[in-house]
Amino acid sequence: MKGFSAFPLPRGVPLEHITEGLRRFFTIYADIFFTNNLAIGVIIFCVTFFQPNVGTAGFAAIAFAYLFRRLTFPAAESFEPFYYYNALLVGLSIGALFRISPLTLLMIAAAAVFTFALTVSLNSVFSRYLGIPILSFPFAIVSSLCYLFAIRSTNLFVNNLLPHTSSTWSLAPTSPAVTGFLKTLGAIFFNDTILAGGLILLAVLLHSRIFFLLAAAGYSLGALIIAHFYGAYTSTFANLNYFNFILIAVALGGIFLIPSPRSYLTALIAVAVSSILLGAVEVFWAGFSIPIFTLPFNLIVGLFLHYFNITGGARRTITFLESPEAILDHHINYAARFLPPHPAIGLPFSGEWTLSQAFDGEYTHKGPWRYGADFLIRDSSGREHSDNGTTLSDYYAFGKPVLAPVAGRVVKIVSDVEDNAPGEANRAENWGNTVLIWDERGFYVKVAHLAKGSVSVTEGQFVAHGQKIGLCGNSGYSPMPHIHVQLQLSPEANSPTIPFCFSNVVRDGISFHSWLEPRRDIVLASPIPSSSLRSSFSPLLGETFLFERTCRGRSTVGRFEVVLAPDGRNLLTDGENKLFFHTGPPLFRFLDYSGDRRSILADLFRALPSIPLIQNRVAWSDTLPIRPVISRGTAEAVLLVQSFHHDFARIHVRGTVESDTLRHTKLYRRIGRRKKLIEEWTVTLDRRRLPSTLYSPTRDVLIRRLEP
Amino acid sequence: MSEKGEKKIYEKPMILPQKIGMVNKYQTEMGRSTTEIDGVAVTTLLAEYGSPLFVFSERAIRSQVSRFKKIFRAFYPNTQFAWSYKTNYLDAICALMHHEGSIAEVVSYFEYEKARRLGVPGSKIIFNGPHKPPEALERAVREEALINVDNFDEIFALEELAAKYNRPVRIGMRLNLDAGIYPQWSRFGFNLESGQALSAARRIHQGGKLELVGLHCHIGTFILDPNAYARQLNKMVDFGDALEDDYGRPMEYYNIGGGLPSRSQLKGIYLAPDHAIPPIDDYARAIGEAMLARCKPDHSPKLYLESGRALIDEAGYLLTSVVGSKRLQDGKKTYIIDAGVNLLYTSHWYNIGVKPGSAIDGPAEDSILYGPLCMNIDVVRDSIHLPPLPVGSPLVLHPVGAYNVTQWMQFIEYRPAIVLVSEDGTVELIRRREALEDVTSCESLPERLRVSADLFANL
Incomplete structure (x- = not known):
């Protein structure tokens, strides 16, 4: 029950228009089960029509809500399924009670409009002030109101009551747990039959x-807890309100929190907690003889999510995808590719410097100041100076420019501390000459031991990343010229330090890293951007590409257009499959893929998930989500295990530069401890946009860019 | 100190003025010897490979190149060195330079072919020079070398090649300009101040067949003023920016040539090289800061440096031996050694350092070193303080790594062997000593001129 990003309806082609409209229509039904999967949507749609009266009422509610939307906001182009599933549920609930008639339709219309308006309003309030989804709150509220209203609507009751529906909510036959589970599943769609439940x-x-697994575990746990309290072990499985346990377990365990042992535990705890709420609400609502609908589910899930918003205890899902497996795959990969473990800063110098002391260093990086990095220049024989190192100018680092590692405001400078002679250290003025920069991301960066009088910025000045701020010196507690960098949360000179990492660096002249944690004796340099590569990897909006794929003698041609997604990302699409991308600097990246695993776009994603837009000839690495790479069956099984142990499997990509125009990538699959090379690609670039050929000898696939 | 019983060689008595070398407290030329190179004894090298012998130190080359790279990149990260082949195009030396991350810079078709043969891809060769024969130009175009055009005729030739291959040819343009130093090298490339360069750029643009992507300029050699490079770069970038404004294509590279000095003693300069020559940091700072200051956001053009001498000179030694000595009429001591200007072309401009290759005692005396040639001009040093050197004494001449092994002559002697002392101290032969066949194999004698013993029967 969370919105999926919708795309503007394509114009012009009626068939595509209809297909897209239908897809969105069924997504409303699928949304109830937290997915945009078309098959699920169609099956739920069919299940609601097992009782034609119920199905029709649901459909009518959607129609009324949509009409209201068109009436009040005629300019609306897109039809977002997200805003309609509450109305659908309200329609179903009315249809479960009353036969379709003009009066019933009037009630459905009023309720649908009510629900739609409530959905839009609550969504705004919830997302803005609480940071939680509206789930099916509008449905629970409006359906409860309708049922309360119906108590006095004698005319409605006399003429339109569905004969069998009254028994739906008071039915209490003794049945085994499985039957109870199935019926409860069906009851979510107001059809508590074994057939409906079984199909779902x-x-x-x-x-x-x-x-x-979450649905089954949530249902059993909730039912058993209540059974223990009530002492009624057989009748507990007959209570249809327990579908709340199913929804709570699935929503918290696999949808709103990223599936993990922690999310599973949270789900089970939430189910246990909700048993009190559910029992209590039942008692209260029973006074009016109305069902509790999804009220416990909404309150408990809303509560737990809000709790996690405040405490930050569990990782919330950021991008909602079709299934918990897809969410898991996406988020594991997203974290590995895009989330540095600590704040990332640039390098404070030009050229290649050696990191001589990292975190918890053996000399000075200790206690509250253990998160620091020292840089100096060493020659090929590992010495820091020429000649005998008795004067400062013998040291390679001395007098070299020091650059701002971040963009920000200079808040403090010290520039009048004498430079020590080699081997001596100034214990009184520890940091020597320093520049302290406030980074808007929420921390201060201190660059220390600059040469006396060399600071070339002033307090209050804004500096750009890479701007020269001074020269490397030997002031403060520094026995030989070096640059010291640290991050701190407050501006005082002796503030404790926090861990950080360096972004976009070339390590030891052989590999590019999007971020790298400081480690002793590594040699770091900033990569040199390549404007020609950058322009080759900047597909323009509206640009179309033709690719021909030849696999074992069979050729297919695909035409792909660059379009803008509503969330601001660019993507390549043939209408069906979507390949999202971002152009650096310093990397061009295919961000994510959705669609068929065997399409040309999926091959592009695998062959070149990223490419550094730099002149340095260095290797790079990346990771890919599992689902676009390995076969569906294996991937789903692996993801199930991975939900218990996130590090269980990975797809690693290693890229190397063969020549100016040639890149080579290798895909490794690691499951458990077993690592295996699964694909190799050779990618040829020319001066035009996107690669000209991609060839995989391992899969016998050749993809060529054709002239549009 | 001869042992008892050994007979001393008689020498005519002389009165010598007491001298302590040149009156310069920094001067360290005297009183020391170089007995080993990277741990290998000079006498061992001579015994094994004969005299004279060129010796290159791999450690010195590698450390110098990586040090230069580090220092320059500490001021401007996008710096790329291009090995100037003419300075020393021995395969092993070039290969070392390429292993250390340099591309190639050649100034003739011979050098181009040598670089290609060594395995350097065409696109990693900078092709300079005033003489690029048609076949050279065509091959360079085909192999996408970085050609820097020198004159209008080359532009026309390149346009024809672009038409022939039906694709634009990317080229750089060589400039000459006034960087405030003397002499101004004005014979290569297009003059900037007179507007010649601008008209050449216009011509290139209007021709529509060539793409001007870089600028090259070499202001001279052994430049002792680091700021000359800053002035040169500022002028080049000004010109590059003007071209970008006019034609919309930003310059992809600026090539500032070479000319960085080595620690050689230039004739006519009194101070020792350590004091006369600014440290390399000063050059890197002047060049890097000028470049950085002129960089536009998101565009950092490549900076090429074609440094030759500064990288190789100090890594090269020439081991030679005393073959005889005599005293001139004016009483001056002279030695004849087996290496002369035939192997030391650079001794015309530099006072090449000379040190005994073994510890020799005795009062140092102002001496002249003559080479082996039967020519009056063959003087290696016209004044140097040396202890008395018996015949066979080894001498070490240093630095000699730049130009000597390319500009040497075969004139009346065989050119000596060259060895490389690797970092672990092993010695590898990288050029064997020449033999008679090496010289005669290029010759052919017409049958009618055949020489036989009969010819001399009656002489």
């Missing part, structure tokens, strides 16, 4: 094993 269960099983 089958769809769920095919769709996501994590979903299934």
Whole structure:
């Protein structure tokens, strides 16, 4: 029950228009099960029509909500499924009680409009002030109100009551747990039959094993806890309100929190906690003889998510995808590719410097000041100076420019501390000449031991990343010229330091890293941007590319257009498959892929998930999500295990520069401890946009860019 | 100190004025000897490979190149060195330079072919020089070498090649300009101040067949003023910016040539090289800061340096031996050694350092070193303080790594062997001593001129 990014309807082609419209329509149904999977949507749609009255009422509610939307906001172009599933649920709830008639339709219309307006309003309030999703709050509120209203609507009752529906909510036959589970699943869609429940269960099983396990575990735990309190072990499985346990377990365990042992535990705790709420609400609502709908689910999930917003205890899902497996795959890969473990800063120098002391260093990086990095220049024989090192100018580092490692405001400078003779250290003025820069990301960067009088910025000045701020010196506690960098959260001179890492560096002249934690004796340099590579990897909006893929003698041609997604990302698409990308500097990256694993775009993603837009001829590495790379069955099984142990599997990509126009990539699959080379690609670039050929000898695939 | 019983060689008595060398407290030329190179004894080298012998130190080359790279990149990161082949195009030396991350800079078709043969891809060769024969130019275009055009005729030739291959040819333009130093090298490339360069750029643009992507300029050699490079770069970048404004293409590289000095003693300069020559940091600072100051955001053009002498000179030694000595009429001591100006072209401009290759006692005396040639001009040093050197004494001449092994002559002697002392102290032969066949193999004698013993029967 969370919105999926929608795309503007394509114009002009009626068939595509209809297909897209249908896809979005069924997504409304799928949304109830936290997915945009078309098959799930269609199955749920069919299940609601097992009782034609219920199905029709649901459909009518969507129609009324949509009409209201068009009436009040005619300019609306896009039809976002997200805003309609609450209305659908309200429609279903009315249809479960009353036969379709003009009066019922009037009620459905009023309720649908009510729900739609409430959805839009609550969504705004919840997302802005609470940071939690609206789930099915509007449905729970409006349906409860409708049922309360119906108590006095004698006319409605007399003429339109569905004969069998009254028993739906008071039915209490003794049945085994499985039957109870199935009926409860069906009851989510107001159809508590074993057939409906069975069909939904089958769809769920095919769709996501994590979903299934959470649903089963949540249901059993909730039902058993209440059974223990009530002492009624057989009748507990007959309570249809327990679908709240299913929804709570799935929402917290696999959708809103990234699937992990912690999210699973959270889900089970939330189910246990919700049993009190559910029991209590039942008692209260029973006074009016109305069902509790999804009220416990909404309150508990909303509460837990808000709790995590405040405490930051669990990793929230950022991008919602079709299944818990997809969410897991995406987020593990996203963290590995885009989230540095610590704040990342640039290098404070030009050229190649050696990191001589890292965190918890053996000399001075200790205690509260253990997170520091020292840099100096060493020659090929490992010495820091020429001649005998008795004067400062013998040291390679001395007098070399020091650059601002971040963009920010200079808040403090010290520039009048004498430079020590080699081997001596100034214990009184520890940091010597320093520049302290406030970075808007929320920390201060201190650069220390600059040469006396060399600081070339002033307090209050804004500096750009890479701007010269002074010269390397030997002031303060520094026995030989070097640059010291540290991050701190407050501006005082002796503030404790925090860990950090360096972004976009070339290590030891052989490999490019998007970020790298400081380690002793590594040689770091900033990469040199390549404007020609950059222009080759800047596909323009609206530009189209033709690629021909030849695999074992069979050729297919794909036409791909560059379009802008509503979230601001660029993507290549043939209408069906989507390949998101971002152009650096310093990297061009294919961010994410959704669609068929065997399409040309999937091959592009695998062959060159990223390419540094730099002149340095260095290797680089990357990781890929599992699902676009390995076969569906294996991937789903691996992801199920991975939800218990995130480090269980990875797809590693190693890229090397063969020549100006040739890149080579290798894909490794690691499952458990076993690592295996699964694909190799040779990518040829020319001066035009995107690679001209991609060839994989291991898969016998050749992709050529054709003239559009 | 001869042992008892050994007969001393008689020498006519002489009165010598007491001298302590040149009156300069820094002067360290006297009183020391160089008995080993990277741990290998000079006498061992001579015994094994004969005299004279060129010796190169791999350690010295590698440390110098990596030090230069580090220092220059500490001021301007996008700095790329291009090994100036003419300074020393021995395969092993060039290969070392390439292993240390330099590309190639050649100034003739011979050098181009040598670089290609060594395995340097065409696109990693900078092709300079005033004489690029048609076949050279065509091959360079085909192999996408970085050609710096020298004159209008070359532009026309390149345009024809672009038409022939039906694709634009990317070129650089060589400039000459006034960087405030004397002499001004004005014979290479297009003059900047007179507007010649601008009209050449216009011509290139209007021709539509060539793409001007870089600028090259070499202001001279052994430049002792670091700021000359800053002035040169500022002028080049001004010109590059003007071209970008006019034609919309930013310069991809600026090539400032070479000319960085080595620690050689230039004739006519009194101070020792350590004091007369600014440290390399000063050059790197002047060049790097000028470049950095002129960089536009998001565009850091490549800076090429074609340094030759500064990288190799001090890594090269020439071991030679005393073959005889005599005293001139004016009483001056002279020695004849087996290496002369035939092997030391650079001794015309530099006072090459000479040190005994073994510890020799005795009062130092102002002496002249003559080479082996039967020519009056063959003087290696016209004044140097040396202890008395018996015949066979080894001498070490240093620094001699730059130009000598390319500009040497075969004139009346065989050119000596060259060895490389590797970092672990092993000695590898990288050029064997010449033999008679090496000289005669290029010759052919017409049958009618055949020489036989009969010819001399009646002489």
